[in-house]
Amino acid sequence: xxxxxxxxxxxxxxxxxxxxxxxxxxxxxxxxxxxxxxxxxxxxxxxxxxxxxxxxxxxxxxxxxxxxxxxxxxxxxxxxxxxxxxxxxxxxxxxxxxxxxxxxxxxxxxxxxxxxxxxxxxxxxxxxxxxxxxxxxxxxxxxxxxxxxxxxxxxxxxxxxxxxxxxxxxxxxxxxxxxxxxxxxxxxxxxxxxxxxxxxxxxxxxxxxxxxxxxxxxxxxxxxxxxxxxxxxxxxxxxxxxxxxxxxxxxxxxxxxxxxxxxxxxxxxxxxxxxxxxxxxxxxxxxxxxx
Amino acid sequence: xxxxxxxxxxxxxxxxxxxxxxxxxxxxxxxxxxxxxxxxxxxxxxxxxxxxxxxxxxxxxxxxxxxxxxxxxxxxxxxxxxxxxxxxxxxxxxxxxxxxxxxxxxxxxxxxxxxxxxxxxxxxxxxxxxxxxxxxxxxxxxxxxxxxxxxxxxxxxxxxxxxxxxxxxxxxxxxxxxxxxxxxxxxxxxxxxxxxxxxxxxxxxxxxxxxxxxxxxxxxxxxxxxxxxxxxxxxxxxxxxxxxxxxxxxxxxxxxxxxxxxxxxxxxxxxxxxxxxxxxxxxxxxxxxxxxxxxxxxxxxxxxxxxxxxxxxxxxxxxxxxxxxxxxxxxxxxxxxxxxxxxxxxxxxxxxxxxxxxxxxxxxxxxxxxxxxxxxxxxxxxxxxxxxxxxxxxxxxxxxxxxxxxxxxxxxxxxxxxxxxxxxxxxxxxxxxxxxxxxxxxxxxxxxxxxxxxxxxxxxxxxxxxxxxxxxxxxxxxxxxxxxxxxxxxxxxxxxxxxxxxxxxxxxxxxxxxxxxxxxxxxxxxxxxxxxxxxxxxxxxxxxxxxxxxxxxxxxxxxxxxxxxxxxxxxxxxxxxx
Numbered sequence: 001x002x003x004x005x006x007x008x009x010x011x012x013x014x015x016x017x018x019x020x021x022x023x024x025x026x027x028x029x030x031x032x033x034x035x036x037x038x039x040x041x042x043x044x045x046x047x048x049x050x051x052x053x054x055x056x057x058x059x060x061x062x063x064x065x066x067x068x069x070x071x072x073x074x075x076x077x078x079x080x081x082x083x084x085x086x087x088x089x090x091x092x093x094x095x096x097x098x099x100x101x102x103x104x105x106x107x108x109x110x111x112x113x114x115x116x117x118x119x120x121x122x123x124x125x126x127x128x129x130x131x132x133x134x135x136x137x138x139x140x141x142x143x144x145x146x147x148x149x150x151x152x153x154x155x156x157x158x159x160x161x162x163x164x165x166x167x168x169x170x171x172x173x174x175x176x177x178x179x180x181x182x183x184x185x186x187x188x189x190x191x192x193x194x195x196x197x198x199x200x201x202x203x204x205x206x207x208x209x210x211x212x213x214x215x216x217x218x219x220x221x222x223x224x225x226x227x228x229x230x231x232x233x234x235x236x237x238x239x240x241x242x243x244x245x246x247x248x249x250x251x252x253x254x255x256x257x258x259x260x261x262x263x264x265x266x267x268x269x270x271x272x273x274x275x276x277x278x279x280x281x282x283x284x285x286x287x288x289x290x291x
Numbered sequence: 292x293x294x295x296x297x298x299x300x301x302x303x304x305x306x307x308x309x310x311x312x313x314x315x316x317x318x319x320x321x322x323x324x325x326x327x328x329x330x331x332x333x334x335x336x337x338x339x340x341x342x343x344x345x346x347x348x349x350x351x352x353x354x355x356x357x358x359x360x361x362x363x364x365x366x367x368x369x370x371x372x373x374x375x376x377x378x379x380x381x382x383x384x385x386x387x388x389x390x391x392x393x394x395x396x397x398x399x400x401x402x403x404x405x406x407x408x409x410x411x412x413x414x415x416x417x418x419x420x421x422x423x424x425x426x427x428x429x430x431x432x433x434x435x436x437x438x439x440x441x442x443x444x445x446x447x448x449x450x451x452x453x454x455x456x457x458x459x460x461x462x463x464x465x466x467x468x469x470x471x472x473x474x475x476x477x478x479x480x481x482x483x484x485x486x487x488x489x490x491x492x493x494x495x496x497x498x499x500x501x502x503x504x505x506x507x508x509x510x511x512x513x514x515x516x517x518x519x520x521x522x523x524x525x526x527x528x529x530x531x532x533x534x535x536x537x538x539x540x541x542x543x544x545x546x547x548x549x550x551x552x553x554x555x556x557x558x559x560x561x562x563x564x565x566x567x568x569x570x571x572x573x574x575x576x577x578x579x580x581x582x583x584x585x586x587x588x589x590x591x592x593x594x595x596x597x598x599x600x601x602x603x604x605x606x607x608x609x610x611x612x613x614x615x616x617x618x619x620x621x622x623x624x625x626x627x628x629x630x631x632x633x634x635x636x637x638x639x640x641x642x643x644x645x646x647x648x649x650x651x652x653x654x655x656x657x658x659x660x661x662x663x664x665x666x667x668x669x670x671x672x673x674x675x676x677x678x679x680x681x682x683x684x685x686x687x688x689x690x691x692x693x694x695x696x697x698x699x700x701x702x703x704x705x706x707x708x709x710x711x712x713x714x715x716x717x718x719x720x721x722x723x724x725x726x727x728x729x730x731x732x733x734x735x736x737x738x739x740x741x742x743x744x745x746x747x748x749x750x751x752x753x754x755x756x757x758x759x760x761x762x763x764x765x766x767x768x769x770x771x772x773x774x775x776x777x778x779x780x781x782x783x784x785x786x787x788x789x790x791x792x793x794x795x796x797x798x799x800x801x802x803x804x805x806x807x808x809x810x811x812x813x814x815x816x817x818x819x820x821x822x823x824x825x826x827x828x829x830x831x832x833x834x835x836x837x838x839x840x841x842x843x844x845x846x847x848x849x850x851x852x853x854x855x856x857x858x859x860x861x862x863x864x865x866x867x868x869x
Binding site: 057 | 353354355356357358720724742743764765784785786787788789790
């Protein structure tokens with residue numbers, strides 16, 4: 001009896017704190033990537049692009065700082081193709097990680113490529129006029145080892161750790177050091193993931209995925225895993241598909257099939273299980289639906 | 292009782308909980324003016340200090356370029372006529388392989404292809420006896436390689452042949468000896484020349500015979516001429532005799548007539564004698580009848596003799612007359628014979644002369660043929676030395692070379708273009724923006740670096756295009772060509788950064804960040820110097836400004852490297868981003 005009374009008293013005393021945690025987001029937490037507000041994101045993009053342009057100029061390359069809209073277009077181009085809904089895109093191309101891989105740098109690709117969109121058409125044209133050696137050096141100067149981790153892609157995936165070159169140099173001046181690490185997690189997402197409802201939903205998601213034969217702890221683990229597998233298969237994304245051996249092509253096809261399967265299942269579960277809860281929690285956090 | 296107490300306790304807990312919620316809600320909503328002021332007040336700014344530096348300021352044009360060797364030029368193998376067929380490539384160099392003069396760049400059908408320096412390409416086989424610019428190139432190359440080719444005169448002589456042989460042997464290859472066909476051709480020439488020499492001797496013998504024949508013909512003609520003269524004289528005599536005959540004054544005829552007259556006279560005298568004798572006898576009775584008969588008989592005999600003499604004289608005269616008549620005929624015959632003999636002699640002489648001419652022509656033709664064959668034989672024999680087939684040497688204007696791209700494959704025909712090469716001079720193709728192009732001039736020094744590998748090199752501006760859009764750059768850039776002068780590694784194929792100093796300070800100068808310089812109300816430039824927490828404006832004279840730094844000159848030297856100047860003020864950073 002006493003235990004019950006004490007538990008009740010503890011619950012009553014803890015209720016305000018719990019209510020506070022669930023009812024309102026921490027001060028300064030925005031709804032955009034990396035927990036930034038829309039204004040902060042715009043400022044960060046503009047400043048980063050300016051620093052990238054300056055860095056590239058110091059390297060002897062011409063780079064036109066992309067405006068916020070261009071970078072935002074690159075971010076929103078993720079899993080988007082004209083005439084296809086996101087579900088149709090996922091059904092056909094998975095998450096678009098290995099299914100669109102050609103080995104070409106983003107500026108030379110012609111199909112779906114959010115990285116190319118985020119760089120801006122002028123920079124793409126500048127790149128295409130360079131000699132092959134200069135193109136390699138240009139992307140190395142701009143992007144480092146991972147030529148697909150442009151600013152737009154890094155922001156969209158909220159993973160700045162894969163960036164390199166002038167992009168990373170600029171990001172170090174516009175983002176905090178912990179935000180540049182692979183271990184960094186969006187505070188908003190972290191907050192949502194701490195929610196018991198989300199925890200339960202993720203546990204359900206894990207079980208369902210496991211039943212389908214996929215061992216993932218969180219939906220955010222899938223795309224990095226696909227990128228790592230693709231990177232291992234393509235020598236860090238530098239191997240052209242047309243130069244692949246038959247075995248390598250077979251392995252790539254296998255990875256693409258795997259990506260489609262895991263993407264379809266994960267996307268369906270995400271939309272059915274996680275998204276409703278996430279939106280509900282976001283509404284509670286920000287008193288509105290986050291776009 | 293207990294239940295009542297419990298209900299009271301629950302009520303108390305409910306009240307406490309409600310009060311807690313109310314207090315929390317009120318606390319989150321109510322803010323004091325001081326809190327609001329404190330929250331919205333500008334943070335206290337702190338100065339951002341940077342040290343004054345002593346550094347070399349340089350205004351640079353920075354661009355990128357791709358390093359390459361010289362422009363690729365194709366290497367073609369010319370077909371060789373001394374070889375029966377085109378060889379098959381048996382070994383090829385790898386791209387980026389370097390070759391110097393005298394080295395073997397590839398092999399075909401077991402034969403080497405040497406690289407030699409020369410402006411004109413190899414276009415024919417070079418063998419003893421050939422001469423020309425290509426041979427001169429060969430001799431010059433041999434001389435550079437230390438194989439003495441004798442006088443460098445463009446003539447492939449035995450010394451050249453020996454030098455070529457030494458070059459081949461030093462490279463580990465057998466020199467190209469005369470082919471079986473060449474030796475067979477020489478042997479055939481030798482046979483032909485031998486036949487021609489014999490034919491020449493035969494023709495000369497024929498000519499000698501013809502010369503003698505001409506002499507003989509001339510002698511015969513001369514003899515005939517003499518004979519003709521004799522015949523002519525005879526003809527004159529005969530003509531005179533004929534004339535005499537015609538005039539009846541033929542000596543023979545006259546002689547016969549005289550003899551006939553004499554015989555007639557003698558016969559008449561004998562007859563008269565016999566008549567007289569018979570008359571004496573007849574008139575002398577003492578004569579016997581026999582004597583009379585004898586006298587009579589003698590008379591008859593005399594008369595018979597007289598008649599005989601007359602007949603014989605007539606016959607002799609007739610014979611002489613007939614003989615005289617025949618003489619004219621014989622003269623004509625003799626004249627014809629003389630003429631025929633003369634014509635025959637002349638014809639014989641002409642025939643002999645023609646034979647001599649033909650013989651001399653034959654001698655000349657035979658001599659010319661023999662001479663020609665002798666020269667050809669000498670040439671062919673001279674060509675039997677070591678030679679350089681056209682497909683065993685390639686002349687390159689500038690050495691050493693570097694293989695750029697190999698277009699031929701092993702086992703392919705060693706003919707025509709097989710690869711492209713470049714020289715070893717590193718150049719950089721780059722471009723300049725429109726606004727930077729006028730600042731860059733040929734001859735300017737260029738700092739070259741490849742940051743990823745930490746490579747630093749130096750170069751010099753070689754070309755700045757005068758119009759944009761040339762040599763592969765777009766219409767908004769000028770082509771920039773840079774020649775690499777010193778480099779620790781071969782940068783071919785690398786994309787490098789080019790830094791071209793346009794204006795530099797003369798040595799290290801005192802410099803501060805541009806943001807540290809501000810403009811005072813009186814128009815002077817000044818920097819805010821931090822002196823142990825206390826800040827003080829110092830008037831400066833700005834100089835060259837580049838790279839975010841500006842040169843500052845202070846008349847009294849009141850600013851030293853290491854001192855701190857204010858470049859701005861630090862404010863609170865955003866929560867999410869810096």
